[in-house]
Amino acid sequence: MRYSKEFFALQIRFARVVVALTDRPIDEVLLDYTNIYVRFGLGRAFDRDDPTWRRYADGLSQTADISDWTYRFYLEQKTEAPRAQIVKTSGCFSYARQGPACVRVHFRNIEPAAISPLSIDRLPERLAELRALFDHVAHNQQEATRVAGTSWLYNLRAYRRCFPQAYVASAVVAEARFRNMPLWGQFLDRNGLVRIDAAEDFVRRLSNVKHVRDLASCFPLQALAVEAPIEDFYAFYGLAAGGRHG
Ligand SMILES: CC(C)(COP(=O)(O)OP(=O)(O)OC[C@H]1O[C@@H](n2cnc3c(N)ncnc32)[C@H](O)[C@@H]1OP(=O)(O)O)[C@@H](O)C(=O)NCCC(=O)NCCS
Structure with missing residues (x-):
């Protein structure tokens, strides 16, 4: 299934809030707090030195539109590898x-x-x-x-x-599932499009977050x-x- 650009944009929006709260670099936050690495078909090692991930991370500093860069990069990847196990x-x-x-x-x-x-x-x-x-x-x-x-x-x-x-x-x-579809999947409908109500609720909660410990409560449903x-x-x-x- 091809996921929509809005699904990635929602995760990037979340990552920007994490960056503001933690002062960590955006590429590290995208690796640790979004499902993007998995969606690129890179498996579940979350290796920041993976060559494909490095190419993506390097591009982040050269783009004015992270959502656009991310989605173009996603579309260029091979279809997702099936889960080995x-x-x-x-x-x-x-x-x-x-x-x-x-x-x-x-x-x-x-x-x-x-x-x-x-x-x-x-x-x-x-x-x-x-x-x-x-x-x-x-x-x-x-x-x-x-x-x-x-x-x-x-x-x-x-x-x-x-x-x-x-x-x-x-x-x-299940705490801290920020990298995983068991948490992010709630924003998708069966066609890979973003569910508007769930996404709006999420963004509303996100705008009130003051501490890292409150990030999980932005998700309308927990894993x-x-x-x-x-x-x-x-x-x-x-x-x-x-x-x-x-
Ligand atoms: C699971 C999935 C197919 C549900 O999509 P869908 O188009 O809503 O599917 P259905 O129409 O069968 O919905 C089933 C019911 O759940 C409800 N529902 C689905 N997502 C919901 C959400 N985020 N919040 C509240 N209710 C939700 C629907 O409204 C529907 O209820 P109803 O029958 O009372 O109307 C879709 O979210 C998906 O593919 N997600 C990504 C994959 C995923 O999350 N996999 C699990 C990884 S662990």
Whole structure:
């Protein structure tokens, strides 16, 4: 998915406030407080000496319009590298292993533009995808005992209803996710455009920030971390551990 210029502009606006509060250079702040490094397809090492990042950072000092430079640079990059550690994808969902005992769930919209992926109409499809995903876990990750996730999406009833109750009930705020889509994704709609209401709310809150410690509260929704035993998932999707269907 190609993200809109406004999505980058919103993050740059946030970075400028961080610069004003911390007196740090803009390139460092863009690396530490925005999702731009990931969106350039550079992975998640956040290496300030990465040659592509250096080329981008050098250009910052030579442009009058950082948003424009950033978006042109983004469009020049290859399509994003898939996350290396993903084991299996099923429709909008995928999972990665996190150590031997835990699987981590990810979401990415793959529906056509006109379809609301989290709508009640599409709920049977989402549940079928998750059932297939956890069937794969049951067959291939026998040592897994826990399931974890982190996302702003766990604030939405439309997303929570796809998962077992104990999992969504375990939600705690995940601090300092400024580099990650589990926080910034709340400003996007399914077509990669900025959600006007959420962005306006964010900008309004941002204009009142006086301390670095208040930056997280500018985000209308927080990233939430959730975790639950894998048996809850097998029961919820009608599966049995080890791949024997219940
Ligand atoms: C997740 C995503 C597809 C939702 O987009 P969308 O176009 O709103 O999708 P839907 O139409 O299915 O919306 C589902 C519901 O959530 C609501 N919703 C979506 N984003 C919201 C937000 N930021 N704040 C409040 N409600 C929101 C919608 O209004 C809708 O509610 P409704 O059914 O009561 O009207 C989109 O935000 C996205 O692709 N984000 C980027 C990727 C991302 O964040 N991935 C997760 C990384 S961890």
